[in-house]
Amino acid sequence: MKVGYISVIGEPNVGKSTLINELLKDRVSIVTNKPQTTRHKILGILTKEDYQIIFIDTPGIIENPRNQLQMAMKKTVENTFKSVELIYYLINAKRPVIEEKYFRDVSSPIFLVINKIDLIDRRLILPIIDEYKDSCFNEIIPISALKGDGIEELISTTLGYLPEAEMYYPPEYISDRPERFFISEIIREKIFEFYGEEIPYATGVEIEDMKERGKNQKDYIKAVIFVEKASQKGIIIGKNGEKLKRLGTISRREIEVFLDRPVYLEIKVKTLKNWRKNAEAVKKMGYR
Numbered sequence: 001m002k003v004g005y006i007s008v009i010g011e012p013n014v015g016k017s018t019l020i021n022e023l024l025k026d027r028v029s030i031v032t033n034k035p036q037t038t039r040h041k042i043l044g045i046l047t048k049e050d051y052q053i054i055f056i057d058t059p060g061i062i063e064n065p066r067n068q069l070q071m072a073m074k075k076t077v078e079n080t081f082k083s084v085e086l087i088y089y090l091i092n093a094k095r096p097v098i099e100e101k102y103f104r105d106v107s108s109p110i111f112l113v114i115n116k117i118d119l120i121d122r123r124l125i126l127p128i129i130d131e132y133k134d135s136c137f138n139e140i141i142p143i144s145a146l147k148g149d150g151i152e153e154l155i156s157t158t159l160g161y162l163p164e165a166e167m168y169y170p171p172e173y174i175s176d177r178p179e180r181f182f183i184s185e186i187i188r189e190k191i192f193e194f195y196g197e198e199i200p201y202a203t204g205v206e207i208e209d210m211k212e213r214g215k216n217q218k219d220y221i222k223a224v225i226f227v228e229k230a231s232q233k234g235i236i237i238g239k240n241g242e243k244l245k246r247l248g249t250i251s252r253r254e255i256e257v258f259l260d261r262p263v264y265l266e267i268k269v270k271t272l273k274n275w276r277k278n279a280e281a282v283k284k285m286g287y288r
């Protein structure tokens, strides 16, 4: 069968995570309308009868990192350039900016994937493809990850670039991450949706405890939301704890769908002063 790793890279918010979820027809990576949603490298494994493709979702590329968290995110992307069979470089059709400099030392083939074509006039697609015909890209493929347009062509073209090999992962695996990771990401996604300005960026989520409690009791999950300042803690909690309660309810519902069982979710908010500037704290939260 055809087997290979594909690194999915591009600027923040171009639709990398949306594409991987669409390819897998499942949700392995959180998606929000805000840039810099994804912070980790996350595998999405697609296994069919004659191929297994391991897509690597990555944080959006940040040119000039401003803190340890952004530095860790940038490193994560750079590390995925190595030892992959193929790279998808995503751009936004509405704002087609290309940085060929990212690929100077890259030996893997690269697809330029023009995403969000649903947002532009169809007649504008060909001129964009024409413009990059002579660049470093092996293929140029227009898609809409949101509407599922061009996905089949993307996969069939991809298969021509993958080697024959044995499967790396058992066919039932869709990711390499444990349940706890997905639970913390669900909560982080809700924080991105509910709070504005700096809050989503200054927030990290850790699952401190997770246990099954026997037949008649719901599973117990304890999550901690870390913020950088006491004032942010106040905003997350809200007046009389109302905001945190709403966050908890909506997160719990989604966690229950994900785990397919009822849970009791407890969320604590803690201040970890300027944690994004602290390499140790960034590492402890799982960003590396």
Ligand SMILES: Nc1nc2c(ncn2[C@@H]2O[C@H](COP(=O)(O)OP(=O)(O)OP(=O)(O)O)[C@@H](O)[C@H]2O)c(=O)[nH]1
Pocket (backbone or CB within 6 Å): 010, 011, 012, 013, 014, 015, 016, 017, 018, 019, 030, 031, 032, 033, 034, 035, 036, 037, 038, 039, 058, 059, 060, 061, 115, 116, 117, 118, 119, 143, 144, 145, 146, 147
């Ligand atoms: N109209 C349209 N919107 C899209 C498409 N693909 C993604 N989006 C939207 O673009 C926004 C960002 O999508 P993400 O998948 O989170 O983007 P990302 O590249 O993973 O972003 P980071 O993780 O922040 O780097 C979301 O609001 C998506 O719904 C598309 O094909 N068309």
Ligand SMILES: [Mg+2]
Pocket (backbone or CB within 6 Å): 016, 017, 018, 029, 030, 031, 037, 038, 057, 058, 059, 060
């Ligand atoms: Mg993402």
